[in-house]
Amino acid sequence: MRNLTTKLAPTLLAAAAVVASAMVPCATAHAQSTVKIVFQAPLRVLDPVFTNAYITRNHAYLVYETLFALDAAGKPQPAMVESWKESPDKLSVTLTLRKGLKFHDGTPVTGEDVVASLKRWSDRDAVGQRMMAATAKIESPDAATVVIQLKQPFGLLFEALAKPNLPAPFIMPKRIAATPVSQAITEVVGSGPYRFVAANFQPGVKASYVKFADYLPRAEPSSAFAGGKLAIADRIELVNIPDSQTAINALRNGEVDFVEDVPPDLMPQLEGAKNVALKPYGKSTNMFTMKMNWLQPPFNNVKVRRAALAALNQTDYLDAQIGDAKLYQLCGAVLSCASPYASEEGATQTKKPDMARAKALLKESGYDGAKVVILHPTDLATLGALASVTAQALKEIGMNVEIQSMDWATLLSRYSKKDPVAQGGWSIFQTGFASLDLMSPLTNPNLDGRGETGYVGWAKSEETEKLRGQFAEESDVAKKKQIAIAIQKLNYEQVLFVPLGSYSKFKAYNPAKLEGMTEALVPLFWSGKK
Incomplete structure (x- = not known):
């Protein structure tokens, strides 16, 4: 089951045409800002393949990206992929990566990184295992290309590559993806909108993320996990506050800017509160x-x-x-x-x-x-x-x-x-x-x-x-x-x-700092608006 430490709340595929993405300069919705956030559990495990804990999922979406991502309608859309082509028999899929993608350590994202990441993910994930059972081989003929050769039709290929819940097919450098799946990775290097600050990490206490200056968001508007991801803050400070009442008090006092999970019995305290917005993640979340x-x-x-x-x-x-x-x-x-x-x-x-x-x-x-x-x-x-x-x-x-x-x-x-x-x-x-x-x-x-x-x-x-x-x-x-x-x-x-x-699970936040956050079933700290 999933990590439910403070939940009220613990807390698709349509064949798409080839879409090429234009690269746009990195921008933020709020310049030179710091946002302090409280998640529903303490962050200890950093590996989004090793665990399926919700807190690790939230952490991972700040740092990593996937080849495809689900939009608000639940349909896979290209993310790290610029274009793709399927053979007439649908047994061969060729993916071309977007130009200029970089990891947070400055190295370019290559097809070999993708192959290694998908193999590690599929060793752990049930959907990945089904995908691999239908796959003859995955290879990278050049740095920008990945070819998936299937043994038999697998109708959920793009849905699998866009899987949003953990273990998720996040892409990381080959040298890190080579870590056995039975061993949790401790070095966090992704290609997403925020870079993890390892020196500031205290397991179960706090973590820090800074806007990745070389991140290249897609040109499309953000839509749930898909589309453009413009960092909504220059710096994010994750702090652990295990008691919900204490977290709500901190939000009302301006000491934090976001609380992931608001229990229903505490919601009345936020009605009419200054600089606080209370909003559901959606219906039946x-x-x-x-x-x-x-x-x-x-x-x-x-x-x-x-x-x-x-x-x-x-x-x-x-x-x-x-x-x-x-x-x-x-x-x-x-x-x-x-x-x-x-x-x-x-x-x-x-x-x-x-x-x-x-x-x-x-x-x-x-x-x-x-x-x-x-x-x-x-x-x-x-x-x-x-x-x-x-x-x-x-x-x-x-x-x-x-x-x-x-x-x-x-x-x-x-x-x-x-x-x-x-x-x-x-x-x-x-x-x-x-x-x-x-x-x-x-x-x-x-x-x-x-x-x-x-x-x-x-x-x-x-x-x-x-x-x-x-x-x-x-x-x-x-x-x-x-x-x-x-x-x-x-x-x-x-x-x-x-x-x-x-x-319905509810979040509470400071709208002056976080208005415009992309709407999804999980907290996503990016915006699709420049």
């Missing part, structure tokens, strides 16, 4: 989820999983955890309601639960009173109400339920255990994800059907894996939509996981 343990009783029985699903009600969860109905949305889409493939097919938990049906399903399953252990984090208030809601619903249909409470670090260790509950195992694990992580069947870990080698809960569904493979190979958008709906239906038939509702 995050989702609560439930995983049942397929390896151990009682949820190794699909009929018990169906009975539990029938007893659940999203409104109960959202009222308990979020409270304000203006901030949450009922959503049964397994890919999140922010996904272009969103569907409500098969979802029952968005409606009033049929407890009589749930009891009947449980009786039909032959449930023998096996204990259900729900993991509950005591030090993560943003998830704290979920366990009790689940326990109440399952007890009502006659299940033997026990909530086991522990701190978040212990829970993360515990949830990887495959043992029976009597030996320290578990039955139900609930958490939250950014919608960005759920929007595709390939990136959504909850749809992993590989069994014991897959994501926690260890769901085994050969049908789901077959459909995910078809989705990866398909390039037709309408056909991909139909595959996504089939995956949605299958999820609710087999109950791989349960979406517990969506909510």
